[in-house]
Amino acid sequence: MRMTSIFGKTLREEPAEAETASHRLLLKSGMIRQVASGIYSYLPLAWRSLRKIENIIRQEMDAVGGQEVRMPALHPRELWDETGRAEAMGQTLFTLQDRRERPLVMAPTHEEVFTLMVKANVHSYRDLPRILYQIQTKFRDEARPRGGLLRVREFDMKDAYSFDVDAEGLARSYDAMVQVYKNIYSRCGLPAVQAEADSGAIGGKDSHEFILPAESGEDVLLLCPGCGYAANAERAESVKSVQAEEALLPMSEVHTPGVKTIDDVAAFLGVSKSNTLKAVFYACDGQVVFITIRGDLDVNEIKLKNLLHCKELRLATDGEVEGAGLVAGSASAVGLKGIRSVADDSIKLGANFVVGANRPDYHLLGANYPRDFEPDVIADIALAQEGHDCRRCGTPLEAKRGIEVGHVFKLGTFFSESLGASYLDNDGAQQPIVMGSYGIGVGRLLSAAIEQNHDQKGIVFPKAIAPYQVQLVALNVENPQVAEAAEDLYQRLEQAGLEVLYDDRSETAGVKFNDADLLGFPVRIVVSPRNLNQGSAEVKLRRESEAQLVGLEDVVGKAKELLEAD
RNA sequence: CGGGGUGUAGCGCAGUUGGUAGCGCGCUACGUUCGGGGCGUAGAGGUCGCCGGUUCGAGUCCGGCCACCCCGACCA
Known part of the structure; x- marks a missing residue:
């Protein structure tokens, strides 16, 4: 893609609205545009990155036998009344009516419709276990959207649901999904912490959140530096000091x-x-x-x-x-x-x-x-706080703010019982299907990745989710030798299967370097009269400050090498 | 929902006691410059968030509403 053709422009001035780093950088780089509070449009660069994240999620889900499906975003409200969740969700649920005034909801999550679909297609223990998932738009009328893509009202989410015959099966599915999530975070450059979480009034017993430590986060994580215990402050337990024994006095x-x-x-x-x-x-x-x-x-x-x-x-x-x-x-x-x-x-x-x-x-x-x-x-109804001792090992706990980048629940049989999803076991007895539910917000993952990977100058994209792998910068494109060499390199890089954004604009070096740093693709290649005099181009990783001069013939190989080693 | 703040060009902002709206960036054209947001000249671009009121006259004063941001509450 050529910079002179791509849709979207970088900004020179800092967007005034944005306070958190990812919000500021997404706006400044021209990747997103706000339409209303908590509602955003995604321009080509952001969309490429989001699709890469989706594909990473698909690969990891498919690797554990997950099967991708697609559910509607529009649900009849009565389905939500049946499980009691219309009331439980309250105002967060977007509601509307059709032309015959039948009440509908814009789905904020999909336990109900997945359970119904499984009810219709699973009849025997032989049909289980199954893991189903989709990547689809969710709607939640959040009380306070914030931080750009960190908390929005319309967003794409990968939601997965596991269906098992019993608690043991659920535990296996749950463990597999936990591993899937760890793989996803690692590929997206996110050191997310698995933390014990509150499962809410309707959730089942076990629940974990994956939290990326970040100042801009909304959750508070309590961590034990001694044994690794981690829990959301909503749910964390800590040791309560014991007073010295003393004889009871009269009141x-x-x-x-x-x-x-x-x-x-x-x-x-x-x-x-x-x-x-x-x-x-x-x-x-x-x-x-x-x-x-x-x-x-x-x-x-x-x-x-x-x-x-x-x-x-x-x-x-x-x-x-x-x-x-x-x-x-x-x-x-x-x-x-x-x-x-x-x-x-x-x-x-x-x-x-x-x-x-x-x-x-x-x-x-x-x-x-x-x-x-x-x-x-x-x-135990006490709030665990920083400085309290860890329940497991006694080390004082540390508190950190963080972004919730994923949440897994052991739902149990709440939904299968309220909606009648059961199977026949091998004794011929009806049993409720045992469920789990697993969610990752795709856009939140992108903004979390930027929160985690940026510096003063801009984004430092992890290679797996960078919109392009290479930023090819030509200085003095009016110079025919530069134009020719850069064009040639551009063709060869693309032929080698690399994703290249070619900055072919007639801008000065400062503008181009600043934009390259702002966009933050992993590899930057510079073609200029100075480099051409030595028959070379300059190759550099975004996260490193020193570039190396590489002969024009070796540039493609060098770029590949850097990307593989990165 | 409570508290605080902001709405004037694509972005960032100024606008005095009320008198027909300006700056910087970006954009267009030409020239110049060329390794970290260079410079010059000439341009294009505005329902001043919306509605009502006061006034000869409102971006400015008054009333109401709306939107957006931040903190908190809330968040299956």
Whole structure:
């Protein structure tokens, strides 16, 4: 392709809208164009890269026996009502009506239609296992699209679904898919970390996310440098310190005028925060829930939401707290009646806690579980944080922001049971099909790859996903010798099967070099009067600063060699 | 949905007390220059986000709306 022919232009000035590196570089290089919030057009360079990513995904999926299919993006809403997901997805689901006012949805994912298709085509254990996938457009009305292609409302996604006879089969499919994902990231130049993830209210038991550490990411990853444990902060567990054993003291009241927060209580009474219990009030589908957690810890709302099985969880309003007869700032579960009470298991790790006295300006000393209070449920609902110790090896955990570049779920039988997808086992008994689901966003992978691979001057494309492999730069194209040599080289490079973008514009050297650095193809070849005087051209990798002079006849070989070694 | 910000040429921006809209980049033509965004001359390019109001007159003042960006909440 010639630079004078290609559709799309690089920008000289920084796009004002873009803050994250990949967004800025995608706009500046003229690869994408925004149409509306979270909706983008892809120009030829971006599209070539996206197709390369898709093909890598196809190759890896096919290698484990995945079969590519194609599902509709438009679904009848009743299908989503049947599994309850229309309600669960809420406003994220794009909905519309057809001319007869029948409700439809623009599909955000495809568990339902895949399950139905399998229901129609799988009847026996002999038809299993299967792994099906598609690469197709998804629609999600995200509350806040951001970061260019990082979070958008319309995007191409590879979604795969596994269908097995039992949990053991699912485990095999799941492991195979995990390996597929690792291969994909490695080929795309992404050091993604496999992390334990929350599977959501409808997901099954096991779930992992693949997270690329990056400042621009939206997720928080907790990593153990000691043993490699990695988990999304939504789900991570950590060691809660254990207080030294001490004899139980009787409860006694203490006057604490104006003291409300845990910090104030600990400071006023001269105790550590882990010697206090904190009361937090949530509204779970409108019902006030009383949470008790040790003062040094915070509530993980995802864990709490999963525990309570509620659709909507939020902090209770002041009105709701008062209405429930609770005293904010001096509340505790001691003597609590008529309100659902949940506690973090940290209440067992210590004794003689300071708690609220349930009347303003007073606290209680020497509160002990279960002598003085007994919550309805005790579970791990604490937020793991940086500096907490790893559950497995005790090393302090590190926190990193990251981009979720893939998510795998063990779904179990939720969808097969709600939609009636079953098979006959070899005893002739009906069994629900056991499912897994696996997703990768193609555009997010591209932007993540750029987040990971760029420098001050521009993109440094990993070779497998670069729109072109070679940028051929001719300086002084008006010079007939340069034009002739560059044309000849261009032909020979293409004949050798290399993908070349030939910069045949009459621009100055600075413009061309800056554009070459911005676009960031792996190999740059420079033809100029200076090089031609030595019968040579210059060959250089984008990620290296030093070029080498190579005889014109050897340039094609050198370019191939560099690409293979890269 | 809460908080903050921005809408003027393809991109980046200026526009004073209200008086018929400007700069840089890019684009077109010509000339010059030629190894890291060179220079000159001449051009083309605008419903000033939208609607309403005030006024002789609104990019500018007032009211309403819309869009986009950032932080947070949310995210099967």
